[in-house]
Amino acid sequence: MYGNAQIDSKDKAKSLTEGEDPIKLAEFEARIIRGEKIEPKDWMPAAYRKQLIRMIEQHAHSEIIGALPEGTWITRAPGFRRKLALMAKVQDEVGHAQLLYSAAETLGKTREDMINDLINGKSKYSNVFNYPAMTWADTAIIAWLIDAGAIINQVTNSKGSYGPYCRALERICSEESFHLKYGHDNVVFLSTGTQQQREMVQDALNRWWTPIMHFHGPPDKVSQHTEVLMRWKVKMASNDDMRYRFLDEYVPKIWDLGLTIPDPKLRKNEETGVWDYTEPDWEEFKRVINGDGPCNKERLQVRRWAEEKGAWVRRALLKAESKYTIPLA
Amino acid sequence: MNYNETQLIAIKDFLYKIADDQLIIGHRNSEWTGLGPLVEEDIAFSSIAQDKIGQAQHIYEILHSLGEADADTIAFTRSAADFKSCHLVEYPIGEYDFSLMRNFLFNHAEKIRFEMLADTSLEQLGKLARKYRGEIKYHTMHADTWVKQLGRANEESHARMQTALNETFNLALGIFEESEYAGELKKMGIFEGEVILQQKWIEAITPILEAATLVIPDKNTWQPVYGGRKGYHTEYLEPMLVEMGEVFRLDPKAEW
Numbered sequence: 001m002y003g004n005a006q007i008d009s010k011d012k013a014k015s016l017t018e019g020e021d022p023i024k025l026a027e028f029e030a031r032i033i034r035g036e037k038i039e040p041k042d043w044m045p046a047a048y049r050k051q052l053i054r055m056i057e058q059h060a061h062s063e064i065i066g067a068l069p070e071g072t073w074i075t076r077a078p079g080f081r082r083k084l085a086l087m088a089k090v091q092d093e094v095g096h097a098q099l100l101y102s103a104a105e106t107l108g109k110t111r112e113d114m115i116n117d118l119i120n121g122k123s124k125y126s127n128v129f130n131y132p133a134m135t136w137a138d139t140a141i142i143a144w145l146i147d148a149g150a151i152i153n154q155v156t157n158s159k160g161s162y163g164p165y166c167r168a169l170e171r172i173c174s175e176e177s178f179h180l181k182y183g184h185d186n187v188v189f190l191s192t193g194t195q196q197q198r199e200m201v202q203d204a205l206n207r208w209w210t211p212i213m214h215f216h217g218p219p220d221k222v223s224q225h226t227e228v229l230m231r232w233k234v235k236m237a238s239n240d241d242m243r244y245r246f247l248d249e250y251v252p253k254i255w256d257l258g259l260t261i262p263d264p265k266l267r268k269n270e271e272t273g274v275w276d277y278t279e280p281d282w283e284e285f286k287r288v289i290n291g292d293g294p295c296n297k298e299r300l301q302v303r304r305w306a307e308e309k310g311a312w313v314r315r316a317l318l319k320a321e322s323k324y325t326i327p328l329a
Numbered sequence: 330m331n332y333n334e335t336q337l338i339a340i341k342d343f344l345y346k347i348a349d350d351q352l353i354i355g356h357r358n359s360e361w362t363g364l365g366p367l368v369e370e371d372i373a374f375s376s377i378a379q380d381k382i383g384q385a386q387h388i389y390e391i392l393h394s395l396g397e398a399d400a401d402t403i404a405f406t407r408s409a410a411d412f413k414s415c416h417l418v419e420y421p422i423g424e425y426d427f428s429l430m431r432n433f434l435f436n437h438a439e440k441i442r443f444e445m446l447a448d449t450s451l452e453q454l455g456k457l458a459r460k461y462r463g464e465i466k467y468h469t470m471h472a473d474t475w476v477k478q479l480g481r482a483n484e485e486s487h488a489r490m491q492t493a494l495n496e497t498f499n500l501a502l503g504i505f506e507e508s509e510y511a512g513e514l515k516k517m518g519i520f521e522g523e524v525i526l527q528q529k530w531i532e533a534i535t536p537i538l539e540a541a542t543l544v545i546p547d548k549n550t551w552q553p554v555y556g557g558r559k560g561y562h563t564e565y566l567e568p569m570l571v572e573m574g575e576v577f578r579l580d581p582k583a584e585w
Contacts, residue, residue: 067363067371074359075569078577078585079401080386084379090362091375098368136576136585194583302364310366312489313425316482317367 002062002126002150016047016228032233037163040106051234052162053107054123060100061118061125065299067093069133070142078136085182089143092175099171103164119304127285128211130293137190137197137204143183145208145250149215151176152245161233184253191257198258205254206262213280216242247275336517339510340451341395342413343520346508346558347442348388349414352404353566354435355381356573360422370425373471377432380464384457391453405577409567415557417500419566426479430493433472434501434534440465441529450518473537480541491543498546502527502553 017025024043031038038044071090077083101111117123128146133139151173158169190201217239220226229235248268254261265278288296332340358378365371389400397403417435422428443465446458479486505527514520531545538545556562577585 064363064368071363074362075356075572076575078579079405080382082585084382084386087359087362087375087379087382091372091379094363094368094371094375098372101368189584193585194580196580197583306364306366309364309424310370312485313366313370313479316479316486 002059002066002153016225017045020045029231032161032231036161037166038161039163045232047228048232048234049107051229052165053104053109055234056100056104056107056165057109057114057117058124058126060097060104060114061123062129063093063097063100065118065125065129065303067097068299068302069129069131069295070139073133073136073139076136077139082186086139086143089179089182092179096168096172096175099168100165103168106164115303115307119300119307121291121300124289126215127289127293128215129299130288130296131208131211132295134207135200135204137200138208140183140186140190140201141204141208143179144187145183145212145254146215147176147179147183148250149212149242149246151180152242152249153216156236156242159233160236187257191259202259205259209262210280210284212246213243213277214282214285216240216246218282218285244275247277251275332517335510336513337395339508339513339517340519341392341397342508342510343514344388344392344395344454346413348385348392349412350418350435350504351381351388351439352385353412353414353569354418354431355379355385356569357418357420357422358428358432361428366425374428377436377468377471380461380468384461384464387457388454391457394453401577402581405574406581407570409562409570410560412562412566412570413558413560414562414566415500415503415506416554416563417497417503419557419563419569420500421565424489426489426493427496429472429475429479430490430497431501432468433476433537434497435504436465436468436472437533438501438504438526438530440469441533442526445521445526445529449520454519476537476543477541480538480543487542490541494538494543495546499552500554502551503555503557505530506553506555506558508558 025045028038028043028045028048038048067090070086070093074083074086074090077086101114104114105111114123118125128142133142154169154173154176158166158173160166187201190197192198219240220238226235247266251261251266251268263278265276267276268274269276287293291297355378358374358381361374361378362371365374385404386400389397389403392403393399398406417431420427420431440462443458443461446454447462449455449458476490480490481487505523507523508514511520511522515522535545
């Protein structure tokens with residue numbers, strides 16, 4: 001589950017292409033215009049490789065960290081049907097991490113390096129997972145609406161230019177669509193259930209609305225840098241575009257269930273066709289992404305625990321002759 | 330088939346024992362999701378856990394057809410004293426060596442148990458036993474591969490696996506705690522008994538542990554940990570059950 005990659009707006013557009021062979025660069029861009037996929041051994045600009053590694057790596061981390069808030073509810077899921085479904089769902093998320101780490105490795109960064117950067121706090125993951133899943137209903141809201149947001153992002157990015165990432169995303173999206181059905185079914189049961197269940201799910205929606213609105217990232221600053229990444233089909237849509245698509249598709253469904261969205265301004269402007277809403281607190285977003293959210297420390301601590309406790313197993317698998325080699329391109 | 334009261338008690342006791350083991354070990358293995366030493370192992374443990382929990386559900390459904398409560402009520406509302414699981418499955422996941430060795434010892438016992446049950450006179454169970462063979466084959470294959478790899482890889486992993494075997498072995502012998510209804514079950518053609526199962530189990534695990542250069546504790550030191558089958562449990566079971574039923578028990582009549 002993943003919103004949208006952080007793009008470093010301090011990078012200058014010129015530096016993205018600086019030092020690159022103009023003939024190779026022109027051919028590369030022509031291939032992308034023709035709709036061809038770039039494959040691991042093909043020539044690519046260094047900045048393209050760097051941005052993709054950052055993006056796929058953040059996505060992979062989001063999957064594995066995203067397994068934690070829902071994973072803690074596997075042991076408490078009510079009834080066999082929900083327990084088995086949630087286990088399978090969270091297992092899928094870990095499977096997505098595996099696919100994505102492999103996709104990122106084709107660009108030359110090892111899984112070990114990526115995981116080290118995650119637990120050292122150097123690389124990021126989706127901000128929403130720094131919020132706690134307080135009740136069973138939170139897992140329902142996550143499975144429905146966070147996964148819905150992720151599908152919008154991932155379907156968009158699966159039309160991008162890097163072959164291995166696109167192929168991983170296609171597979172991920174088909175699994176996520178089951179998660180969304182599971183989440184929706186879960187929310188339907190709660191919102192049409194007993195008073196206690198209805199209150200649980202409304203409270204969960206209230207808690208998660210801000211993180212949901214944060215999910216696709218702050219409004220993009222229009223910069224030459226973004227333009228280059230869009231031309232290279234690394235970034236496929238603006239954050240606001242994806243947020244609008246999410247609101248368009250899901251707000252009516254939320255209202256249909258008799259739930260209230262905690263934003264009195266939220267409505268579709270019939271004239272412009274655009275959603276009006278209260279901007280979520282972007283200062284909070286920045287604070288959380290920089291480490292000061294309710295669960296940042298806990299999430300990384302758990303991940304660190306897993307890495308440290310599992311180190312002996314990985315050492316026992318190492319063979320001198322199977323040392324990783326970086327692809328040539 | 331019509332059973333008299335004693336026969337019915339014997340059958341239910343037997344089914345509870347099998348299903349409770351599977352539910353509890355499945356639940357424990359699911360706790361590895363997100364915490365495994367490799368993402369591949371998170372995924373493997375989760376698959377195995379899903380199979381076990383699904384199997385437990387099916388066996389509880391047989392119990393339901395014999396007059397017990399429905400599967401959800403059985404699993405999510407009983408207290409520890411009503412469970413018949415062995416102590417081996419109740420322990421927290423500990424580290425990967427412990428969980429892996431537990432799976433290895435448990436899965437082999439279960440594989441043989443279901444082989445023995447393939448032609449049981451209790452037809453509903455026989456059908457499931459034949460179906461599960463296909464699933465459990467992969468559970469033992471997973472455990473065998475890892476036990477052999479880690480037993481031989483390096484000094485550290487060898488020492489860890491030998492320690493794990495020493496720690497889990499007497500607990501695993503507790504799987505075979507004989508039921509007071511053993512004679513009844515045998516007479517009805519339902520199950521040949523735990524003594525035969527244990528013998529077959531030792532025969533199955535010995536060559537794999539040898540290949541892993543691991544040593545089964547000396548027979549003179551064996552001290553099977555019994556009690557679970559009679560409702561005496563480790564201190565770990567009750568808190569686990571409280572957690573498992575936390576949401577369900579908020580309102581057992583609600584549809585979740």
